Amino acid sequence: MGVSWTWFTPFSLSLLLLAQLASSAVEDGLLNNGDFETTPTGGFASAAIGEGVASIPSWSMNGTVELVSFGQRQGGMILIVPQGEHAARLGNDAEISQTVQFEKGSQYAITFSAARTCAQMEALNVSVGSATQTIELQTLYSVEGWDAYAWGFQAADEEARLAFRNPGMEDDPTCGPIIDSIAIKKLFTPDRSDDNEVLNWDFEEGPWMFPNTSLGILLPTNLDEETSPLPGWTVESNRAVRFIDSAHYSVPEGKRAVELLSGKEGIISQMVQTTPNKQYNLTFTLGSAGDKCQPPLAVMAFAGDQAQNFHYSPVGNATSQAANLTFTARAERTRVAFYSVYYNMRSDDHSSLCGPVLDEVRVWGLSGAVGLSASGSKFIGLLMGLVVSWVLL
Ligand SMILES: *[C@@H]1O[C@H](CO)[C@@H](O)[C@H](O)[C@H]1NC(C)=O
Numbered sequence: 350m351g352v353s354w355t356w357f358t359p360f361s362l363s364l365l366l367l368a369q370l371a372s373s374a375v376e377d378g379l380l381n382n383g384d385f386e387t388t389p390t391g392g393f394a395s396a397a398i399g400e401g402v403a404s405i406p407s408w409s410m411n412g413t414v415e416l417v418s419f420g421q422r423q424g425g426m427i428l429i430v431p432q433g434e435h436a437a438r439l440g441n442d443a444e445i446s447q448t449v450q451f452e453k454g455s456q457y458a459i460t461f462s463a464a465r466t467c468a469q470m471e472a473l474n475v476s477v478g479s480a481t482q483t484i485e486l487q488t489l490y491s492v493e494g495w496d497a498y499a500w501g502f503q504a505a506d507e508e509a510r511l512a513f514r515n516p517g518m519e520d521d522p523t524c525g526p527i528i529d530s531i532a533i534k535k536l537f538t539p540d541r542s543d544d545n546e547v548l549n550w551d552f553e554e555g556p557w558m559f560p561n562t563s564l565g566i567l568l569p570t571n572l573d574e575e576t577s578p579l580p581g582w583t584v585e586s587n588r589a590v591r592f593i594d595s596a597h598y599s600v601p602e603g604k605r606a607v608e609l610l611s612g613k614e615g616i617i618s619q620m621v622q623t624t625p626n627k628q629y630n631l632t633f634t635l636g637s638a639g640d641k642c643q644p645p646l647a648v649m650a651f652a653g654d655q656a657q658n659f660h661y662s663p664v665g666n667a668t669s670q671a672a673n674l675t676f677t678a679r680a681e682r683t684r685v686a687f688y689s690v691y692y693n694m695r696s697d698d699h700s701s702l703c704g705p706v707l708d709e710v711r712v713w714g715l716s717g718a719v720g721l722s723a724s725g726s727k728f729i730g731l732l733m734g735l736v737v738s739w740v741l742l
Pocket residue numbers: 411412442
């Protein structure tokens with residue numbers, strides 16, 4: 350709390366560099382055979398039939414795991430392969446895993462694609478060492494029949510087993526989720542700036558995104574801000590919000606933003622540092638993702654003692670607009686939260702969820718009674734620095 354970047358001496362910087370050189374942690378991006386496209390011994394064709402496969406390169410298995418191929422049928426249903434030609438299906442209580450090297454203590458996010466097959470309620474239990482979360486697949490967010498998800502955790506060890514398990518017990522053992530495109534990214538938490546209390550205010554830091562994936566990434570419930578795949582932010586609702594990129598969506602600023610889905614069932618929030626009884630200004634950018642989302646679009650914003658609706662009504666050709674809200678802090682930490690007022694769907698398929706875009710969230714104190722805050726002491730530090738350099742001259 351309140352440790353500013355200016356305290357980093359060349360010595361501590363070199364320690365950081367040493368720490369990075371010493372580790373051989375996994376690189377950002379696709380895991381070894383994370384797309385299941387590496388040909389197994391015996392080939393794909395034989396793997397696609399019968400009771401699971403003998404081996405999937407780079408992965409360990411337990412239970413009925415099947416490699417499915419693009420266009421493969423089961424009964425009357427064509428199985429979905431999210432990316433490329435192949436994906437893996439997990440039968441009842443089946444698991445695939447691989448051992449991954451981490452930088453101990455660092456935050457990571459796992460990105461993966463998943464599709465349901467026959468069962469109504471399917472879920473995936475994702476775990477790394479003792480960190481674990483069950484991700485429900487029962488809600489179809491996109492009409493493609495699959496979605497990309499991200500999950501965040503802190504590496505407790507230098508090495509751990511990353512596992513995906515189907516906790517289900519269906520009557521039909523060939524039911525079970527299909528997974529694909531498994532990637533990892535080491536996260537960093539951007540510094541809080543002097544004039545903005547919001548961490549990762551522009552959503553530029555987040556889970557790995559495949560340049561080819563046009564569906565964005567769903568961020569399911571994560572109540573622990575310490576292990577969020579979107580540093581600084583918490584998804585505190587049952588439903589997910591979508592992390593989007595400028596390559597496939599309209600993004601107000603930079604390359605990343607968040608699209609709010611599912612009305613008030615999809616809430617994103619952050620606790621920001623505040624001084625009790627002080628007045629603050631919350632500003633943010635409200636936009637349209639350019640994904641044929643059926644209007645109206647609106648956001649409900651909460652900050653301290655205030656809550657307000659903001660309707661999206663851009664001027665001219667603009668795809669975003671500024672919004673602001675003044676509030677008085679009641680405590681040392683104030684919750685800032687957003688959800689979509691409406692439950693929107695795309696106008697072209699009438700079934701994919703969409704909604705307003707949020708970006709550039711700022712909270713700063715309005716002039717008035719200012720305690721000796723971090724910015725105050727930094728200012729004094731700057732003054733002293735000036736005095737020192739003046740003396741040296
Ligand atoms: C496979 O899973 C079962 C049930 O969860 C467990 O009892 C068994 O130890 C596992 N086997 C291996 C090799 O992990």
